[in-house]
Amino acid sequence: MPIDQLPANTKLDDTATLEQALLSSILSTIPDALIVIDARAHIVSFSAAAQRMFDYSEADVLGENIMMLMPSPDRERHDSYMTNYLQTGVRKIIGIGRLTTALRRDGSTFPIELQVGELHDGSDRFFTGFIRDLTERQQTERRLQDLQAELAHTARVTAMGTLASALAHELNQPLTAIANYMEAARDLLAEPEPDRALLAEALDESAAQALRAGDIIRSLREFIKRGDSHRQPEPLRAVLAEGTALAFIGVDSRGIDMDIATDAGVDMVLINRVQIQQVVINLVRNAVEAMAGKTVRLLRITAGLDATGRVEVSVSDSGTGLSPEVERQIFTPFHSTKPAGLGVGLSICQTIVEAHGGRIWATPSRWGGSNFHFTIDPAE
Incomplete structure (x- = not known):
């Protein structure tokens, strides 16, 4: 019986009773869920945190197969996992832990961190599962990632403004030169006898300035490409x-x-x-x-x-x-x-x-x- 359910005048002078009451009190208050199953994967204990987490009362689940708390395809695979472990003794989760998903009473799934232990009581074998709902942690991480993304976005916008200003400054000179050379070429073509040498020089200079503008953009792309994030x-x-x-x-x-x-x-x-x-x-x-x-x-x-x-x-x-x-x-x-x-x-x-x-x-x-x-x- 949990300690908070004992009569007020109960004296816990028996060591075994005291230990049981303390254990019950701990299990009723820890935030992580504790589920104990037997060797047939039937639920034999379902803590208060587990009841809140899965929205089942202990009476609803005692004696039921643990797979009722698993979404597909883990639900269909669990019994074969248990059989394989009991036959081979090869541990795949026990003592290792894993990130997976669990199934609430309403059919929704949620991310969990699962730690599984094993205990023996004479000839009987039991498995304990400590379950931590990762939803809140993941939401916190998500908020942090969103904040990081916003900060990165702000940095990118600032960088883009600086970049645009620098790009305009760098490109202004070759673009202005191209415009001037093309206007000169136009004026030369308007003359009755255009100076072909000057015309060719104006067009050559225009082409050279256009290539220079391309080089500026190309070097900028290479600079950005080298700015890869840490891996x-x-x-x-x-x-x-x-x-x-x-x-x-x-x-x-x-x-x-x-x-x-x-x-x-x-x-x-x-x-x-x-x-x-x-x-x-x-x-x-x-x-x-x-x-x-x-x-x-x-x-x-x-x-x-x-x-x-x-x-x-x-x-x-x-x-x-x-x-x-x-x-x-x-x-x-x-x-x-x-x-x-x-x-x-x-x-x-x-x-x-x-x-x-x-x-x-x-x-x-x-x-x-x-x-x-x-x-x-x-x-x-």
């Missing part, structure tokens, strides 16, 4: 999981069958974590919006090595898909298929991926929706 090795699975969790914040995720799968040969990638997560967020949100109103809502995020040894990430959905006309212009800035869209999300994705030395493209998915692919470098 470092990052675990791809975690990047995809966190990016997906961020994308799900504030959207209707009910009924979405979502899975993230990375090939065994794919682990660390050389990226700017925030930028690639922004790509994942845009692609996942687009997929969720494309599946609005669909009976079947499938979302698959996969990663594997392509024929060139680069890592290819794919985001596939069962949404409305893309027409050939839209597919040709999908990465064009300010081209959007959404009534209120600005048409810059995919253009930004393309800029980020290409800055990483990769490419991004779209194909039809096997469920009739869209499949967006992008490539990035594996970490050495």
